[in-house]
Amino acid sequence: MKKVKLSEIALAAGVSRSTVSLALRGSPLIAKSTAEKVREAASELGYVYNRTAAALRNRRTHTIGLIEANFKNPFFAAMSESVEREIERVGKALLFVDSAESLERQQKAIQLMLEHGVDGILLCPVRHTTKENLEILKKAGVPFVLFSRYIPGFDADYVGGANVEGAYQAVCRMIQLGHKRIVFVGGEPYTSSWLDRVGGFRRAMVEAGIELPSPWYFCSEVSAAGGSSRVEEVLEVRPMPTAALCYSDTVAFGFMMGLERRGIFPGRDFAVVGFDDLPESRLWRPPLATLACPPTRVGSMAIQMLLERLDGDNTPPRRVEIQSILIERDSLSIGNIGKS
């Protein structure tokens, strides 16, 4: 159990501590024969590299912080996966926190990451996050990239989906199919992604000269339970809506289940479009129309930007939007809606 350290390998291999260090790091300064000898001694003794010690001297912990706002959302799970793969590829480790939409937890997580000396941070800010909340990251000088949500007026690297355009596109299509009474269902307000999606929705309605139902948006937790919980209220709107753009596919699932429970069949009696294109969406009955914005693209773009920053890229902050494309499926078919 006692940890083996460099000096012990040095002793065993009959060289100095420096040589061992250099050899194990694969330095070209060390003769191949010596390096081999050292490596043998190391594995003989069961040596485990101590990254903590190295980091102290190095000022690089080879650790990346990932702060999610809601990782039970499958979209984020998929995104994290691609982030993780890339981090693994470059031999770093991932310090993970799910802030679960709690500002307090988020700020504590940031503090934790700073104390651990992470090389960089990927952050999806919780709702109500202000510029001031994130200023500490700039002060500390840690490279960081925001994903999925940005903070208006806060100049920082950002990668997310094209939410305004996505929502706009979906609503335009719904209108083209004959819908007029359309609502927006689900999502946590006070996040940029929600505001942007709602904004795109609104713009499409306004541009088409269609009056917004009242109320025209319904907030909820981002989950099936959230979507399901709003069905009743939506159905009470008069004149009754015929279509809904949902904040996410999970919300859409819940919403559709709720509709069915009331004998209203999505894709026949009511059009539903989601956001995310989860793998389940095309399996759903009816298959769910949705705005696809591959989480793996967002994730790999975000981590790539961060890694570039770690490599010393200090160009001005960039904003990257990943295109959202409308996948038309049966939940958006005309059915008998157009005529009603």
Add this chain to the structure above:
Amino acid sequence: MKKVKLSEIALAAGVSRSTVSLALRGSPLIAKSTAEKVREAASELGYVYNRTAAALRNRRTHTIGLIEANFKNPFFAAMSESVEREIERVGKALLFVDSAESLERQQKAIQLMLEHGVDGILLCPVRHTTKENLEILKKAGVPFVLFSRYIPGFDADYVGGANVEGAYQAVCRMIQLGHKRIVFVGGEPYTSSWLDRVGGFRRAMVEAGIELPSPWYFCSEVSAAGGSSRVEEVLEVRPMPTAALCYSDTVAFGFMMGLERRGIFPGRDFAVVGFDDLPESRLWRPPLATLACPPTRVGSMAIQMLLERLDGDNTPPRRVEIQSILIERDSLSIGNIGKS
């Protein structure tokens, strides 16, 4: 961005480095007035505690490693959440890796965690993991707890669901409801959880003197897509099955969607039971009967056991099984199955 360190605070506060360290750690040795002065100077200078440096001396990184085998599965996401909460509560950080059922990734993750000097590890071993693969953890002397899956013959702390009993219970109930031709759908073979669920299934059938369909189990990825992909094969079994126990709720969802696509209605034409009791399950149409084994219980039990080990508990390894209870819902109603 130059990091502020203890010596600089010491200078500013007119005390020694030792005093600063002691004061910031809240040692009772330091006069309250001095401590206050130090704390002020520290925040004045924007000091950030360097856990890496402390860890080097301490031999405690205050870091816990979590190695998941499949965290896109919502069950594990929920479990991780409770683990995370507890880790946050005790002021530690979480080093996270999703091995995604890859033995190679898992072993690299273990190595990574050892190099980072995590205080302890929570591990859900991937399929095909052998005793030998995990021996390194014992050699290294890191406390660790297996969750959800154990390795037969490998003596280690373990927390998981009561899989044998759960499956047994569900199948008995199906039989009691009149089903005879029952199959097991989904899951990755060569994991203890799969083997146990399949084992419980088999036992119930054998004890009831019912012949197993041929084939009687169908493996798949643990996801809706996985469940959906097996529907065709299941429906080709002759005589045709009337009920399925699915490896997980996600598999059950996919399976049910596949059935419906073929005009077979779960809960009316075919009984389906899942495992996990996800929040969506009761919203499903029909609501999904399932074996509930709260992921938060598994998670908090696992982390609690680990923390006890960190506190020096060196009693023999424990095996904890969290009870699975059958939640009966419409997907398991009789419908016109019993008579067919």
Add this chain to the structure above:
DNA sequence: TCCTCCAATTAGACCGATTTAATTATACAC
């Protein structure tokens, strides 16, 4: 005044690697 005791403070070794500058060994040319 001197001594004792306790509280408060501090010096300095230590954790385990890294890395620069210095040293030693080796090869080659003349």
Add this chain to the structure above:
DNA sequence: GTGTATAATTAAATCGGTCTAATTGGAGGA
């Protein structure tokens, strides 16, 4: 044989806290 260039190795300072053992200061007692 000597000098020089190059390769290989190493000594030692360093990263930033921690913590024990030592020191200092002041109160109280005789």
